[in-house]
Amino acid sequence: MLEAQGKTRGVVKLTAIVVGMFAFGFMLVPLYDIVCEVTGFNGKTAGAYELSGKETVDESRLVTVQFLTNRNANMPWSFRPAIRSVKVIPGELNEANFFVRNETESTMVGKAIPSVTPFKAADFLHKTECFCFESQKLEKGEELNMPLRFIVDREIPKDVDRLTLSYTLYDITSSTQLAVR
Amino acid sequence: MNAVVEEHHDDHHDHGPAKGITRWLYTTNHKDIGTLYLWFSFAMFFVGGICALGIRAELFQPGLQIVQPELFNQLTTMHGLIMVFGAVMPAFVGLANWLVPMMIGAPDMALPRMNNYSFWILPFAFGMLISTFFMEGGAPNYGWTFYAPLSTEYAPPSVTFFIFAVHLMGISSIMGSINVIVTILNMRAPGMTLMQMPLFVWTWLITAYLLIAVMPVLAGVVTMMLMDIHFGTAFFSAAGGGDPVLFQHVFWFFGHPEVYIMILPAFGVVSAIIPTFARKKLFGYDSMVYATASIAFLSFIVWAHHMFTVGIPLAGELYFMYATMVIAVPTGVKVFNWVATMWQGSMTFETPMLFAIAFVILFTIGGFSGLMLSIVPADFQYHDTYFVVAHFHYVLVPGSIFSIMAAVYYWLPKWTGNMYDETLGKTHFWLSFIGVNVTFFPQHFIGLAGMPRRIPDYALQFADWNMISSCGAFLFGFSQLLFLFIILKCIRGGQKATERVWDGAKGLEWTIPSPAPYHTFSTPPKDMAEAHG
Ligand code: HEM
Ligand SMILES: [Cu+2]
Numbered sequence: 001m002l003e004a005q006g007k008t009r010g011v012v013k014l015t016a017i018v019v020g021m022f023a024f025g026f027m028l029v030p031l032y033d034i035v036c037e038v039t040g041f042n043g044k045t046a047g048a049y050e051l052s053g054k055e056t057v058d059e060s061r062l063v064t065v066q067f068l069t070n071r072n073a074n075m076p077w078s079f080r081p082a083i084r085s086v087k088v089i090p091g092e093l094n095e096a097n098f099f100v101r102n103e104t105e106s107t108m109v110g111k112a113i114p115s116v117t118p119f120k121a122a123d124f125l126h127k128t129e130c131f132c133f134e135s136q137k138l139e140k141g142e143e144l145n146m147p148l149r150f151i152v153d154r155e156i157p158k159d160v161d162r163l164t165l166s167y168t169l170y171d172i173t174s175s176t177q178l179a180v181r
Numbered sequence: 182m183n184a185v186v187e188e189h190h191d192d193h194h195d196h197g198p199a200k201g202i203t204r205w206l207y208t209t210n211h212k213d214i215g216t217l218y219l220w221f222s223f224a225m226f227f228v229g230g231i232c233a234l235g236i237r238a239e240l241f242q243p244g245l246q247i248v249q250p251e252l253f254n255q256l257t258t259m260h261g262l263i264m265v266f267g268a269v270m271p272a273f274v275g276l277a278n279w280l281v282p283m284m285i286g287a288p289d290m291a292l293p294r295m296n297n298y299s300f301w302i303l304p305f306a307f308g309m310l311i312s313t314f315f316m317e318g319g320a321p322n323y324g325w326t327f328y329a330p331l332s333t334e335y336a337p338p339s340v341t342f343f344i345f346a347v348h349l350m351g352i353s354s355i356m357g358s359i360n361v362i363v364t365i366l367n368m369r370a371p372g373m374t375l376m377q378m379p380l381f382v383w384t385w386l387i388t389a390y391l392l393i394a395v396m397p398v399l400a401g402v403v404t405m406m407l408m409d410i411h412f413g414t415a416f417f418s419a420a421g422g423g424d425p426v427l428f429q430h431v432f433w434f435f436g437h438p439e440v441y442i443m444i445l446p447a448f449g450v451v452s453a454i455i456p457t458f459a460r461k462k463l464f465g466y467d468s469m470v471y472a473t474a475s476i477a478f479l480s481f482i483v484w485a486h487h488m489f490t491v492g493i494p495l496a497g498e499l500y501f502m503y504a505t506m507v508i509a510v511p512t513g514v515k516v517f518n519w520v521a522t523m524w525q526g527s528m529t530f531e532t533p534m535l536f537a538i539a540f541v542i543l544f545t546i547g548g549f550s551g552l553m554l555s556i557v558p559a560d561f562q563y564h565d566t567y568f569v570v571a572h573f574h575y576v577l578v579p580g581s582i583f584s585i586m587a588a589v590y591y592w593l594p595k596w597t598g599n600m601y602d603e604t605l606g607k608t609h610f611w612l613s614f615i616g617v618n619v620t621f622f623p624q625h626f627i628g629l630a631g632m633p634r635r636i637p638d639y640a641l642q643f644a645d646w647n648m649i650s651s652c653g654a655f656l657f658g659f660s661q662l663l664f665l666f667i668i669l670k671c672i673r674g675g676q677k678a679t680e681r682v683w684d685g686a687k688g689l690e691w692t693i694p695s696p697a698p699y700h701t702f703s704t705p706p707k708d709m710a711e712a713h714g
Contacts, residue, residue, distance in 0.1 A: 003367055007291050010363040018355055018397050025401025025431060029416060032427050072420065113419050119494055170420030175413050 045114050048133055049126035049151070057091035058154040061161070064088075065125075065152065067096060068166035075171045076103050077110055077138070082145075090154040098131065098146045098167070102138035109176045111135040112167040121163040124156035135172060197699050206301075209293030211278045212697065216596075217300050218275030219589075223665070225267030225307060226582075230658050232260035237620075237654035240647050243639050253637035254322035255314065261325025265443065266350050267307050269577070272585045273446040274299075274357050277385045279596065281361060283690035283697065284379045286370030286706040291363040299356040306349035313339035324635060326436065329417035329428040333409045340410065344403045351400045358389035358396075365389075370689070370705040376470070377709055379688050380463065383470050384449030387477045391438045391445070394481075399435040402428065426491050433484035441480045444544075444576060445473060447584030448515060451537045453688070454591050455519050458534035459526025460685040465518040472511035479508045489560045498557045505555035509548060516545055531683070532606035536587035539579055539614055547575030550625065565635075568628025574621045578657075579614075586613070586664065593671055594678035598696030601671040609667060612660035619653025 037046060065088055067081035082097040102108055112132045116122040127133075131146035138144060152163075198204045198213065208214060235256045239247045248256065278296070282289055290296050313320040318337030321327065332340060365386050369378070378386075405416040405428075415421020417428045448469075456463045463469065485493060485501040493501070519541050528534070550572040554560050563569060586609075594600050623646035628634075632643045639647065678695040692708075693701050 006367040007363050010366055011292070011359060014359045014362060014393055018359075018393050020397075021394050022397035022401050025398040025434075026405075028398075028431050028434065029405075029427065032424070032430060036424075111420055113422075119492070168419065170418075172420050175415075175421060 045116055045122055045125060045127065048130070049128050051093075051128055051151075055091050055151060056154065057089050059089055061090065062087045063090055063152050063156065063160065064162040065094075065096075065150075066162065066164045067098075068164055069098065070166065070168045072168055072170045075110065075169050077101060077108070077169060078103055079110075079112075079167075079169045088152050090152045090156060093128070093149060093151055096148045096150070098148065099143065100136065100138065100146060100169070101143035102140060105140045107137065107139050108171060108173045109135050109137045110169050111172045112169045115166050115168070117164050117166070118160060121156060121160045124153035124160075125163065125165065126151045126153060132167065135176070137176075207297065209289070209297050210699065211282050211290045211293070211296065212596075212699065214290075214296050214300050215275045215278030215280075218271045218278060218303075221300070221303060222268050222272035222275060222585075225263050225271070226661070228311065229260050229263035229268055230661065232256045232263065234654060234658050236260065237651040239637050240639070241651040242648065243641055243644050245638055248637065250637045251319060251322065254324075254635070255320040257635050258321045258324050258327075259310075259314070262310065262321070263307070264577075265325060265439070266347075267303075267310075269443050269581050269585070270354065271303060273385075273388070273443075273581075274354075276381075276446065276450070276585070276588055276592075277357075277361055280592065280690060281364060281382055281385060282368070283693065283701060284382050284688055285365065285368065285373060286689050286702045287364060287368035288700065288703050290360050291368055292360045295356050296360055299353045299360065302349050302353040302356075306346045306353065309342050309349075310346040313337075313342050316342070326432060327406075328425070328432070329406060329409070330425055333406050333417055336410070341407070344407050347403045348400055351396045354392050355396050358392040361385055361389040362393075370702070370707075370709070372707075372709050376467070379449075380452035380466070380469055380473075381446065381449035384445040384452075384473055387473050388442050388445045391442050391477055391480065395435040395438045395442075398431065399439075402431045402435065405431075426488075429488050429491060430484070433487045434481075436487065437484040438477075438480045440573070440576070441476060443581045445477065447540070447544075447581045448473060450584040450588045450591075451519060451540050454533050454537040454587055455522050455541075456687070457591075457683050457685040458531060458537075459523045459528050461522055461526040463518070464521035464524075465514075468514055469518055472514040475511045476508060479504065479511070483508060486555055486560075489557050490564050502555055502557045506552065509552055512548055516541060516548075531590075532601070532603065532610055533587045533591035535607065535610045535614075536583045536590065539610070540583045540587065543575055543579035543583070543617070547572055547577075547580055550575060563628060565633055566628040567624045567632045567634055570634050571621050571624035571628055574624070578621065579617045583613075583617075589668070591683075592690070593668065594682045595690060595695050595697055597672050597675075598678055599671050599675035600678050600682075601667050601675065605663065605667045605670075609660060609663045612663065613657060616653050616657025616660055620650050620657055621653070623647075623650045623653075 064085055066085040067083070069079045069081055071077065071079055078099070078101045080099055082099060086094065086096065088094050100110065114127075114130070114132050116125055127148065127150045129147060129149040131148065136144060136146070198210065199207070205213065205217060208217075235248055236253065239245070239253055278290065281287075316337075316339045318339060320339060321332070321337070321343045323332040323336060327343075365378070365382060405414070408414040409416050409418060409423075415423040417423050417425050419425060452463055452469060483501060483505045485497065486505045489498060489501070523538075530538075550568065554563055554569065554572055590601060590606055627643045627646045630643065632639055680694055681691050682695060689702075689706055690697070692706065
């Protein structure tokens, strides 16, 4: 009898570990996002930045910001930056424009995902306004000029004098309302 | 739960096995289930082997001759999946079923009914997996590591069956592991302390804990894939705010412990065989136990050494590099102990011992190439080349698989009551030994020279070594038919085995008659001096 109890208790405990580890697998998802956001690993940038009005500029240096646009495998839109690169003063608000055109014969929805290299600069690029905060729905042949407003934080490490902000444009039509028309 | 326990008590009447096919379908006997696992694993070994020979036939020469790239990718994927989940893991579970109760003086596994389920799930899982070859779009073609989004957005429709098969395998392994742990912790003969258990039992106890810790994570990651594919979530799709690199983190959090799941029981087997044929006690039993436990612990904190090139910050690269190197320390302790056990022993070289010695040497070569891969700047060069292929085949084929073969030769007389044919056994060993080295050693060279893995065609400068490697593969593959023949011959007859079988053998399983009766240790053994060598 004692042995039977021991077994039952063993099975219950081990099953609890199994359930716990299954849950842990899913917890890795938010955990990963938090780690990336806190540390800027992976070049992930944060959401919209609120201007506090107390930003000061550091006129002693210039940082080059390069813009890259990519289209994911099957994305048929054209997508390019108005300028390829700009020298900015840390702390100052800047504007850059991006251009998209739906080259297909149907209405589609696209979404751009940003990424910054070097990774350690990701936390110092603040976007106050970005087309990447929402998705874009374009009729056939429709085109759009999309603004980006950003500040390079004056605290950005001294050895970073050049950073790249890259956008990858994805076709997300199938996961939006349009798909169920 | 009670129902299971009670049934088990009813089982104690002294009867032999039922007759016919129902014996195997309904059996709750640990020896029957062990046999089923071992035969299943052997069958999968041949299926996976056929995939491998398809790959090596195509790579015999540059250019595309035999299989087209689409099928080639399916072959590499299915080869990996079938060998890992269908051949190596079930073989060790089969050995655990046969041996753990006999080694700890228990009448059976703790949960015999569940034991039956864990086995019978497997044929369904693999039937489903293999059937994907005949589906529209073909079998899985994204590698055994099934990185998303290759395995989600770009996968053939059969991916859903793959996911379901992985779920089933996971459930089977988890049930099997719970059974092993509960058996070991509750059913040892009175008086047998944990530190008196044979090392095979120890390594399996630790492996079982690894399994219940990481198989659920594997189940989780394929569930996320399923949701991405069918329910519009975006765990791994960047477009929806997910992250493909996340897949790799979750996968390798399972994947690295998984490679140790495939090697720890092998350590246990070798630790049983070497003392027998060196006729000495195992050197450093306690340190073996602690080394196994530390390897298991460390295996959870090194996973990103598979992802050095995805873009990890420098601090992360350094941490994962040093943590990985640290694993070589307990591994080195083990190798040292095996060598020290042989040192000045009165060694004889029967087939199990030959396989065990080859294990020690060739596994160590695999460990060294692993160390080379753990050096971050070097890995940038080696990653995804044939060097990695050479590394993990050295630890898995002459590592895990040689240990399984050694175990089969070592315990076969106990299982069947007959000695196997020693001359044929030695022939099988030498053919396998030569075959393995001819196949995999040249892959170090072509890997260092830059040949990528998982490609059906390659540049001319890799041609010579590839041809040699393919010859070795066919030699190794066909030698296994000899292995099958030796086993069948041994089952059908041969010189009768004694109780002890090997004169230096220590352990409770050698105190019962050969072949082991259908029910053993219905009354627990008394003499614990026998427990481990
Ligand atoms: C001293 C011990 C070991 C070290 C330092 C080590 C290190 C490594 C490293 C750094 C890689 C990644 C290489 C790359 O993809 O660029 C790797 C791959 C691999 N290792 Fe090991 N390893 C060790 C032992 C083992 C053992 C014992 C096994 C299994 C029995 C194993 C199985 C594998 C497998 C299967 C892969 C390749 C996975 C894949 O990408 O398909 N390793 N190892
Ligand atoms: Cu690893």
